[in-house]
Amino acid sequence: MPRLDPAGLLADLDPEQREAVLATSGPVAILAGAGSGKTRVISRRAAYAIATEAVRPDQVLIVTFTDKAAGEMVARLRDLGLPGVAARTFHAQALSQLRHFWPGRHDGQSLPELLDAKLPMIGRLARQLPGHYRFTPAKDLADEIEWAKSRRIPPRGYGAAAEGSGREPPIPEDLFVRVYDGYERAKVRAGRIDFDDLLLETIALLETDEAAAALVRARKSWFSVDEYQDTNPLQQRLLELWLGDRRDLCVVGDEDQTIYTFTGATSGFLTTFAQRWPGAREVALIRNYRSSPQVLALANRLLAGDGRAKRLVPTRQAGPEPVIARHASDQAELDALVGWISTRVRSGTEPAEIAVLVRVNAQLVPIEAALTRAGIAYQVRGVPFYQRSEVRGALAVVRRMAGSTGQAARLRGAELAAEVEARWRRELGLEDDAVAAGERGDEARERQASLDTLLAIVEARLDDDPAADATNVLAELEARAAAERDGSADGVNLLTYHRAKGLEWDAVALPSLEEGLLPIRQAGEDADALAEERRLLYVGLTRARVHLLLSWAEMRAGRAGGEGRRRPSRFLAAVRAPVATPGRAGRQSRTTAGSSADAGGRQKNGATSARASSAGDPVFEALRAWRLEKARELAQPPYVIAHDTTLAALAEARPGSLEALWRVKGIGPSKADRFGAEILAVVARIVAEEGDEEAARSEGG
Numbered sequence: 001m002p003r004l005d006p007a008g009l010l011a012d013l014d015p016e017q018r019e020a021v022l023a024t025s026g027p028v029a030i031l032a033g034a035g036s037g038k039t040r041v042i043s044r045r046a047a048y049a050i051a052t053e054a055v056r057p058d059q060v061l062i063v064t065f066t067d068k069a070a071g072e073m074v075a076r077l078r079d080l081g082l083p084g085v086a087a088r089t090f091h092a093q094a095l096s097q098l099r100h101f102w103p104g105r106h107d108g109q110s111l112p113e114l115l116d117a118k119l120p121m122i123g124r125l126a127r128q129l130p131g132h133y134r135f136t137p138a139k140d141l142a143d144e145i146e147w148a149k150s151r152r153i154p155p156r157g158y159g160a161a162a163e164g165s166g167r168e169p170p171i172p173e174d175l176f177v178r179v180y181d182g183y184e185r186a187k188v189r190a191g192r193i194d195f196d197d198l199l200l201e202t203i204a205l206l207e208t209d210e211a212a213a214a215l216v217r218a219r220k221s222w223f224s225v226d227e228y229q230d231t232n233p234l235q236q237r238l239l240e241l242w243l244g245d246r247r248d249l250c251v252v253g254d255e256d257q258t259i260y261t262f263t264g265a266t267s268g269f270l271t272t273f274a275q276r277w278p279g280a281r282e283v284a285l286i287r288n289y290r291s292s293p294q295v296l297a298l299a300n301r302l303l304a305g306d307g308r309a310k311r312l313v314p315t316r317q318a319g320p321e322p323v324i325a326r327h328a329s330d331q332a333e334l335d336a337l338v339g340w341i342s343t344r345v346r347s348g349t350e351p352a353e354i355a356v357l358v359r360v361n362a363q364l365v366p367i368e369a370a371l372t373r374a375g376i377a378y379q380v381r382g383v384p385f386y387q388r389s390e391v392r393g394a395l396a397v398v399r400r401m402a403g404s405t406g407q408a409a410r411l412r413g414a415e416l417a418a419e420v421e422a423r424w425r426r427e428l429g430l431e432d433d434a435v436a437a438g439e440r441g442d443e444a445r446e447r448q449a450s451l452d453t454l455l456a457i458v459e460a461r462l463d464d465d466p467a468a469d470a471t472n473v474l475a476e477l478e479a480r481a482a483a484e485r486d487g488s489a490d491g492v493n494l495l496t497y498h499r500a501k502g503l504e505w506d507a508v509a510l511p512s513l514e515e516g517l518l519p520i521r522q523a524g525e526d527a528d529a530l531a532e533e534r535r536l537l538y539v540g541l542t543r544a545r546v547h548l549l550l551s552w553a554e555m556r557a558g559r560a561g562g563e564g565r566r567r568p569s570r571f572l573a574a575v576r577a578p579v580a581t582p583g584r585a586g587r588q589s590r591t592t593a594g595s596s597a598d599a600g601g602r603q604k605n606g607a608t609s610a611r612a613s614s615a616g617d618p619v620f621e622a623l624r625a626w627r628l629e630k631a632r633e634l635a636q637p638p639y640v641i642a643h644d645t646t647l648a649a650l651a652e653a654r655p656g657s658l659e660a661l662w663r664v665k666g667i668g669p670s671k672a673d674r675f676g677a678e679i680l681a682v683v684a685r686i687v688a689e690e691g692d693e694e695a696a697r698s699e700g701g
Helices: 006-010 015-022 037-049 067-079 091-107 118-127 129-137 138-150 157-164 173-190 194-208 210-219 233-243 293-304 329-344 359-374 387-400 413-428 441-464 470-485 527-541 570-576 608-616 617-635 646-654 658-660 669-700
Strands: 028-032 060-064 086-089 222-225 248-253 281-285 322-327 354-358 378-380 494-497 505-510 542-554 553-557 564-565
Touching: 006 015, 006 037, 015 037, 015 281, 028 037, 037 060, 037 086, 037 222, 037 248, 037 359, 060 067, 060 091, 060 494, 086 091, 091 194, 118 138, 118 173, 129 542, 138 157, 138 173, 138 194, 138 210, 138 233, 138 441, 157 173, 157 658, 194 210, 194 233, 194 527, 210 378, 222 233, 222 441, 293 570, 322 329, 322 570, 329 354, 329 359, 329 413, 329 542, 329 553, 354 359, 359 378, 359 441, 359 470, 359 494, 387 413, 387 470, 413 470, 441 470, 505 527, 527 542, 527 570, 617 646, 617 669, 658 669
Parallel strands: 028 248, 028 281, 060 086, 060 222, 222 248, 322 542, 354 494, 354 505, 378 494, 505 542
Antiparallel strands: 553 564
């Protein structure tokens, strides 16, 4: 290994990046804003620790969330002269450990084969469900199973856990439990395990086999975890087992880019890191190297509109002001979008450096058609519309109608449209718009939107030519599918917000920013769902380097050709004009949340005021008594159980459910899992006692 130059590793870093790289030991949280150079910081920090002999190269493990990210990290480390440093996903590292220990614990048998994907097995079970439920997308069921398994909840325990967390499955609970249990049984019969089992089995190994745990911990002692805001409870538990009682853990993430909570991810582990690790160092990377000051101004205002003080500081030169446009109709918006893209291309922006982001995949269809008419090449990232399973199924229905010699072949105009719709209802589960509004699960919404969009295309074709038959309709749909397949790899990028995570372009367009689309209608007024919708827009805004377009339409075509009046997204009000922030933004580097704590768990400053303001509150005092008893039981300092600031927040909130408990500052998923039931019991007891006292006073009066 070549000798590394520590000074050289620091030379081109900004002050916050340098501070993060110099923090080579102990618990460290790096709050990496969008475009702040986190990959550079992670690789340089590892290299600097090795160069200064804080750790041996073979003791380092950098954990990423995708194989692609792991490959990029390995390449960065190789360029720094460190070809042997490990960068792997949670699953890849768990797999190597499980393969090593499995034969010794299972009479010499090899580890069962991994199931490539849940969907085929779950899809077969879904098709056995009664009534309309048989059309439930397998992906939504798979996501819900993943959520449950990430919390180590078996089928028989799902109902209580879901109720406690306010979770609604994509289908009625009893049917979901049937699918979940059937899936687990089907895996056993097939002799397979899935990727969730991979983590579950590794956790079980390390929790029950001290020798195995000791060997695993001897091999890696210095950990760095990327995209920590996307960690789920299962991954967090595995990380804790890898770490043992050591403290060389660095986590890197951005809570404002948490957009996968539907699969079990939570930013709670990131936001409570300093509380869970007393003495932890926290460094915020606030300088953005991606976007112009004008683009960042919108992103900062979006967060400020939610009461956040976070502010990304621009480093690039000034660029054009973002465009926020209102249009009279969806067609006018589409025409303007194509015009904006054409202007960017004529001005020298490569088509591949332009992206259009939407909330659901079906929104791309009219954009594809408009770009095709304009002769602008495009590429659909993810599963293209005409390759989605429900769209292929819908085309198959029309194909059978076109090849029929019966009544269907003689239908024209409105009668043909009605027959197509009726068959899609019967064979594909197409729903009325009012019914579809209650669809649970992202994939169910995508599926419904796809069929709605396709039906609108059929109806428009028959409106244009009432004499057209099923053969003509099929030709129209197949021509559109062919145009999509012919998209160029160097064309304009069309994709959803979720798929845009981690990517960036010179020019980004965000059309259809309307209530019901972003935020999506199913979010309703649910605070958590709306927060995730806001984060999606934040991700979209911060993908742009120079040019940014936001737009909405006052009228948009709906089902059956009708037009409906639309309202601009509530988020547009935040980005349009500056909003006063609740505090000064800037460099956010601190040792612990609320300063340091003494050996007795009494925090200075923040905790002192919290205790003083809560003194005499019966819930606060009861929680302090419970904490002391729990600390003695676990032989831990009281502050490890919960800080006084957390107890004060609990006393103020008085949560009555796990869902409410999670919203209390200082209660992350780990604490909720370990102590949630006991905390809720204490709160419920005091609230009940207060109720009894009030009733007695009323009777006495």
